[in-house]
Amino acid sequence: MKxxxxxxxxxxxxxxxxGMTFFAAYPITPASEIMHELAEHEPAIAFVHAEDEIASxxxxxxxxxxxxxxxxxxxxxxxxxxxxGLGLAHMMExxxxxxxxxxxxxxxxxxxxxxxxxxxxAAHGSHGDYVPLVFYPSSVExxxxxxxxxxxxxxxxxxxxxxxxxxxxxxxxxxxxxxTFPFExxxxxxxxxxxxxxxxxxxxxxxGVPKTKDxxxxxxxxxxxxxxxxxxxxxxxxYDYVRNPASRLLVVAYGITHRVITPLRSAYSLFKPVRxxxxxxxxxxxxxDEHDRIVVVEMNDGQYRGEVQRVLKRxxxxxxxxxxxxxxxxxxxxxxxx
Amino acid sequence: MNYKDYIKWDRMPTNWCPGxxxxxxxxxxxxxxxxLELAPTDMTVVxxxxxxxxxxxxxxxxxxxxxxxxxxxxxxxxxxxxxxxxVIVFSGDGDLxxxxxxxxxxxSRRDVDLAVICINNATYGMTGGQMAPxxxxxxxxxxxxxxxxxxxxxxxxxxTSNRRHWxxxxxxxxxxxxxxxxxxxxxWPGFAFIEVMAFCVENFGRRLGFxxxxxxxxxxxxxxxxxxxxxxxxxxxxxxVAKNDDQAS
Numbered sequence: 001m002k003x004x005x006x007x008x009x010x011x012x013x014x015x016x017x018x019g020m021t022f023f024a025a026y027p028i029t030p031a032s033e034i035m036h037e038l039a040e041h042e043p044a045i046a047f048v049h050a051e052d053e054i055a056s057x058x059x060x061x062x063x064x065x066x067x068x069x070x071x072x073x074x075x076x077x078x079x080x081x082x083x084x085g086l087g088l089a090h091m092m093e094x095x096x097x098x099x100x101x102x103x104x105x106x107x108x109x110x111x112x113x114x115x116x117x118x119x120x121x122a123a124h125g126s127h128g129d130y131v132p133l134v135f136y137p138s139s140v141e142x143x144x145x146x147x148x149x150x151x152x153x154x155x156x157x158x159x160x161x162x163x164x165x166x167x168x169x170x171x172x173x174x175x176x177x178x179x180t181f182p183f184e185x186x187x188x189x190x191x192x193x194x195x196x197x198x199x200x201x202x203x204x205x206x207x208g209v210p211k212t213k214d215x216x217x218x219x220x221x222x223x224x225x226x227x228x229x230x231x232x233x234x235x236x237x238x239y240d241y242v243r244n245p246a247s248r249l250l251v252v253a254y255g256i257t258h259r260v261i262t263p264l265r266s267a268y269s270l271f272k273p274v275r276x277x278x279x280x281x282x283x284x285x286x287x288x289d290e291h292d293r294i295v296v297v298e299m300n301d302g303q304y305r306g307e308v309q310r311v312l313k314r315x316x317x318x319x320x321x322x323x324x325x326x327x328x329x330x331x332x333x334x335x336x337x338x
Numbered sequence: 339m340n341y342k343d344y345i346k347w348d349r350m351p352t353n354w355c356p357g358x359x360x361x362x363x364x365x366x367x368x369x370x371x372x373x374l375e376l377a378p379t380d381m382t383v384v385x386x387x388x389x390x391x392x393x394x395x396x397x398x399x400x401x402x403x404x405x406x407x408x409x410x411x412x413x414x415x416x417x418x419x420x421x422x423x424x425v426i427v428f429s430g431d432g433d434l435x436x437x438x439x440x441x442x443x444x445x446s447r448r449d450v451d452l453a454v455i456c457i458n459n460a461t462y463g464m465t466g467g468q469m470a471p472x473x474x475x476x477x478x479x480x481x482x483x484x485x486x487x488x489x490x491x492x493x494x495x496x497x498t499s500n501r502r503h504w505x506x507x508x509x510x511x512x513x514x515x516x517x518x519x520x521x522x523x524x525x526w527p528g529f530a531f532i533e534v535m536a537f538c539v540e541n542f543g544r545r546l547g548f549x550x551x552x553x554x555x556x557x558x559x560x561x562x563x564x565x566x567x568x569x570x571x572x573x574x575x576x577x578x579v580a581k582n583d584d585q586a587s
Contacts, residue, residue, distance in 0.1 A: 022419055046418045051444035055411040058404060062384070062415025065402060066423065070415070088405050193382045193400040193416060194423050197346070201395060201403035202387075208395065209349065 002177045007143045007170040008033035011099055013178055014147025015071050019185050022063035022070040024048040024056035029111045030167035031101035034073040053078035057085030064094045067192025069151055073099035076118055086160050087126035092200045095154035101165040104324045113324025114167035116255055116299035122162045123277045131229035133157060134277040136164040138258045140174035148183050155186040157232035168256040238274035241287050250291035252308055257297050260328050281311045288312050295319060297331055341372040346398045353392055357551025359510035359536035360457055364393050366513055370520035381424040384413040386433035389464045390457040393428040407438030410445040413452050424524060431458040431472040435491050446497050446529045453523040454531045459538040467541030478545050494572060497531050504528060504581040507572055509535040511558040515577055535562055
């Protein structure tokens, strides 16, 4: 049956469909509806309204270690706090989904206005080197499907997967039928606590024994982690590419920005990455090779443009939509001016 | 069960300094777990960061060494995910009361069924001996070279401000009391917090004129006495339990 669903609700529904049974979070605009929706599902799931964002991600880590699929959700200011837990989950290899509904920052910024300013934070927010999986849907239906994919990818990679939304997409309401999508749900890949003599630590460790002064082992460990993440990523080539043979310009956009400019496919080729990180290098290169110019349209000061330029090793143009508004007419005009 | 079954002997020796109090508390915890006949598959130990935080890795059970201050939220997540597991938190005062202070307020308020063993050595030992929230007034440390200007944290006050509560104070010298207290904490259905009065000679005591761990142990013996009086809040130098099983709020 078709129902009117909000982006945030679709994330909650997708999480339940994926088998999530533990959720902890702290209220924050514009992510709170995920909490509101999931609170209704107690006691079928364990739900904690925690004292802060740091506590909620660490609770989710504990719950995941203890055998449950777990999720936490927040927005920019809370995402800054969650970086500590993200690093821990990468180090301990704990499956987890972390939702960041982006708003205008830095700091408290413009709480009710959408942004895409946390793209590079998603890739490099915690200290040290790591290779995160980051997904960013662009419609309510895709919020639902991508949330399930994020849980599956978390199990496949045994890592915290970041699901980016923006305040606009989170509050966008669309009529969809949640029951029509075919989906596959991964079983748990991590034996729950109580079944062994394992030691999970944030220190660099080999079989639970800290190796805090072993540079050679660090290199070996990092190579394994990186290979694991890239291998998992290869199973999630999530993107959408619509080529317009008449266009010499390739427009790259994601999230709500892509949703807004979808009608422009009659004039330009459109590439939408859903898997933001690791960057879809082969797919971007193949699409770029068919075009003279490339432009990234995004609600930040060129964060993903830099990534695309790095991958393509050629000049990439950018249209930055700053300050929390995204307008079809503005984008159309600025594309014409290129 | 034998206490030896709870210790990862291949991890010995520990990284604790000669004269450190943590080893005593660690071993008494193993004794208490053996007495309770707690199967290793029915429990887990969670630690934060610091000298005491290394303890989790020395227990021969599934264990977690979390980030600094976050032992309690990780433990709460585990407990809520699998209520069958006995979850023991073994960490230090800087971790649980300092950087993890907000979690202490809220985990105790939610009365999560955890046994928390807090080694109070009055300093940040692993990082070289800085002033902790538990450092006594006037004590000289790396970050209070003229003496700490603040009163130490009243942990009992925080825990017992919750209507239903279980707080105990014991010491690394009074080992029989320590072991009995750990057993009681593990068996208490709710949030049980043990402040274990301990010490750090290498990075704290030496600046205050102590020459060995033994001297600091003797000081514990002289200063702290098991409570003899009626129930209620413990005096600052009393060892014992302050509890209230009243569910009503």
